Amino acid sequence: MCSAGRRWGRRQRVLLWGVLLAAWEAAWGQLHYSVPEEMPKGSFVGDVANDLGLQLPALPDHGVRVVSEGRTQYFSLHEKTGHLVTAERIDREQLCRLVEKCVLRCELIVEGEMKVYEVDVEIMDINDNSPTFKDMELEEKISEMTAPGSRFSLPRANDPDSGQNSLQSYELSGDEHFSLAVQTGPGGDQRPELVLAKALDREEAAFHELVLRAIDGGDPTRTGTARIRVTVRDANDNAPVFSQTEYTVRVPEDVPVGSVLVTVTATDADEGLNGHVKYSLKKAMDMASDIFHLDHETGAITLLRSLDFEEGNFYELEVQARDDGDLFDTAKVAITVADINDNVPEISVRSALSEISEDAPSGTVVALLHVHDRDSGANGEVRCSLDGNVPFLLESSQGSYYRVVTARELDREQQSEYNVTVRASDGGWPALQSSRVLALRVLDVNDNAPVFSQERYSA
Incomplete structure (x- = not known):
């Protein structure tokens, strides 16, 4: 309560x-x-x-x-x-x-x-989400020759809440051989690491069972847990090394699905299974994992679904290269999405008249329009105009709004109806266009006197 x-x-x-x-x-x-x-x-x-x-x-x-x-x-x-x-x-x-x-x-x-x-x-935000791990059961393989103080990367929990309601800390329980260290990344994110506190002896214990707990800062707090099983195995003295600490790539948003965007490469001086490198994405529960695929054997990153600059224009992946002895290296992959002119300007009629009196004064507003283009830069810059020789003008209002106004008084006896075409064109190359037609009927007023066909009649 x-x-x-x-x-x-x-x-x-x-x-x-x-x-x-x-x-x-x-x-x-x-x-x-x-x-x-x-x-x-x-x-x-x-x-x-x-x-x-x-x-x-x-x-x-x-x-x-x-x-x-x-x-x-x-x-x-x-x-x-x-x-x-x-x-x-x-x-x-x-x-x-x-x-x-x-x-x-x-x-x-x-x-x-x-x-x-x-x-x-x-x-x-309210605290309606608990921290969760992508995998509830984890396995770590550590050589019995590993020196105390060695660190091993642990999976991070994900909490979609924000601020104090998001993930705040980690706790580790289960065994005196291990402790927990939490590093703070450049963006302020917490990166849990498993620290070997005491030397391992495979003959004494071949397995160690640990529990990693993620805790948020809500009131009341919410937690998520993952069980870690550590398998003790033989020595491996060389870790994989990436050819670059950071890979950067720039691709247009219309790059075909299935394309290889970049290939990461790590080498290990060890032989046999200890030198066999496998690649994995370590940023769990991220939108990027739904868009990109990393080949565990080759390190090739391919596109799983179409990119959309308006949905996301920058993605950062954290790739890990791990050998069979569980030594690893990490590298970042920064993917920048370039915009192309793939969105047609949208014209929305916010308010419009269907009829107008022929004696309406010049400058009478007949329609209020909103124009929007989801592209960026020149591709999203929209210019509007009216088609044909019509007695109307297009005036820029506030922001992306335009008003269609009368340019002069109308004359129903000359023209009783108008179909006014508003056209929007963006600044891309080639430019994309859209249009809307406004139908307007002119109402009559008594502005004409009767006229005889002759001034004089004789009989």
Whole structure:
């Protein structure tokens, strides 16, 4: 009951901070909220109507709605209260697997006023995942001639939670011959190592059973365990050595599946089985293991599935070369993905009129458009234009928004309908294009007097 109360108290503080921050930034046309992950559908996110100063009874009349980027709409607007609420249960680890700060963006469209407000919602982590090892049963083979103080790399646990809720420490139990050392990597990650504390004697004990425990910093804490069986065997005095400490490769995102991207090479001066090197990936539970395959015998790294620059543009692998005597060397492989122009600009009609009076003044807004291209650099730079000689202009609004406005007063008697084609073209080579057609009907006003066919009639 106490731990549940503390968790609820933390959630209340997170929501209160999100409300205060939103009230301060509302004047700038952008709202920021925060909400814990895994909240049920319909949970309160923020009072956008109050923060933006919108009158509650007028919300339906103004056509106020929420639009989220992407296919899934995670937020919606409660029509009666004007509150922004969750439309789906949100799993932070599923949405933001590779980023530390998880922010979902949506837009509040006020159609009656042709206004757009940006809303950022930070998804706060809760301790809903335990540290896990890729393999629950591990085996280490160590020579009985190994000197005390020698270290052996152990598998790392993975915890998709972030911050204090993620993996914090390791513990080792089971045998006086071994102890645990934890090294801190360049990125702050913890790397457990098995340390030989006392000399081994195969005749005294051929096997040693150990338990490696990974612990997170949540409240309450969560743990994951792996059992380690150490087999004692004969001497091996030469470890494999990689030809490079770090391999770097740059590939375009359209490289064919099955291509060999790079081959790592390690040599061992020993003979026989002690000199037989096998390669393995040591970064467990990482997305890269689903994209790349390492040949255990040749060291060739091949592509398992198509790359997408927009999904990920950099991958780092840690490769280990281990001989049969369990001596090893490690090297890093850095793979950079280069962008190509493979995404067509997307034109979204946020709001549009279907009819307009012929006496509407010049500059009347008939449509609000949003243009987006998922490519980067010049490939993602979009230019918009209108096709044909039409009495309309395209004006750049805020960010990636454009407005279609009348260039002059219309005349229904000359033309009663228009099909306005908006075309978007990116800056790639060759350029990719897309278009949207806006249909607009001109309404008549009484602006013409009756006219006789003759000025004078005689009979």
